[in-house]
Amino acid sequence: MNALTMKNGAVVLGGRTIWKDATFSLESGSITAILGPNGAGKSTLLNIILGLVPLVEGSLEVLGEAPRRGNRRVGYMAQTRQADTVATMTGRDYVGLGFDGPRFGWGRDTAKREVVRQALALTGTTSFADQSLHSLSGGQRQRIALAHTTVFKPQLLLLDEPLAALDLAAQAEIVDLINLIRDTTGAAVVVVAHDLNPLAPIVDQVLWIARRQVRSGTVEEVVNEDVLSQLYGHPIEIVVTPRGRRVIVGLEEEFAHPHPHGHDHSHEDVHEHFAEVYEEETE
């Protein structure tokens, strides 16, 4: 069964076509990585699935219905959260907001305590759940955020850059946890990332968004020299290291001289991307 089906989807923001002709589906219980340069429309895709941004063309079905805001069967984890810097909130409080945060009024739901306890147990966060969020490590905060997102055991889980700003050990931990959540809940998981390598062991499918196009398929089908060269319009080389890591060469151009239809990159962005590419190459 498909958790999500998009046919010929196109999205326009501020008069600019972000991408079009997107056709793909996500199977229940599968893990999909979304890759592509900053500003290509990866987060926009998540917003469309969440019902926050409409498609201008094509159709989208999310868990058998049209996308709608506030669907509890869809879980979403933002890349940055103000909560992480707040001194007056513990992990347990934050996970609790995943349960009744959107609810107005005075009522108290007696089921909350048990649901929160289960989410903490599933994500292995019980031991530090009562500490202030800003006192936790980056990896611990991501685990808490995953607990917050999975309180209602969503059937579709959207994670925006869950590995950003984590060291390699913490990245591996979060990847394992994402895999565990998929196995225990059977959810289809979508992970936005800027590097495929840490996710490669668990990924079933890749969506590559660049130059207003969306390509989907298995890792081998998408992350290969022919597809990427065609997608970017210039030769791309992929070097596989002895330990199976893919180093992609030829995307520096994309970030140094954004094409006219692309998102404007500030100097900072360009700098950041060079750093990323450099890091990948020297790993």
Added chain:
Amino acid sequence: MSLRELLATSFVQHAFYAVTAVALAAGAVGYFVVLRRQAFAAHAIGHVGFAGAAGAVLLGLSPIFGLLVFCLGAGLLIGFAGAELDDRDAVVGVTLTAALGLGVLFISLYSGYANATYSILFGQILGVTWSDVGLVAALSMGVLLVVSLTYRPLLFVSVDAQSAASRGLSTRAMSLLFMSLLGVTTVVAIQIVGVLLVFSLLVAPAAAAEVLTSRPLRTMFLAMGFALASAWLGLFFGVWIGGPVSFWITALASLAYLTARATNATRARRARRVVA
């Protein structure tokens, strides 16, 4: 007059009821001001209120109506235009200076007695009438009621706007709601401590509370407690020792913050020693 007789006078009684209501509302809303890092907005709304009050005095109206119109208006403007974090400071800054400019104009046009302006700037709690008390209490209770009903969504939007939006909460609507609460609370706090010292009830108690605990609801109640203690003791010292009540309230609220910081530092040092 003895202290007991002073405390029994009607103007001290009025002041007591007014500070109680205001301190509770300001402590609760102040928690969200500190949580959302909107101290600058709180500061700006107070100053915008000054223009409103000066305008009302110029038109021969009660300053509180000008305060309400301007503070609510500024709150809604800041909440609407600044819902996205990026441009919030610029929006607040422009609103602030535009309103202050208007305030200067209104004062220069007003040729009457300048005492009204003075009390708006520095507070005039011992001058509140029984009807003022009624209005201030009603507004404060209204603020507390709304905060209690919207506490969870407000907290959610404040600590994770994107996730809250994905769950169906409107970030913009919540921002407008909060800024209206802040606008009304600023109006009532100005009655007691004035435009220039509005921070002492809105920010200092919550900032002190934030240092001492890591639970949201506990922080909010602690902030209300600090605000209430500063307001009651400030009023008492003002009557007993003399000096402006707003000075005492500000001094006590700042002292609460300093004490909280010192307590926390001592606690951290002790914890470190235990670990070592």
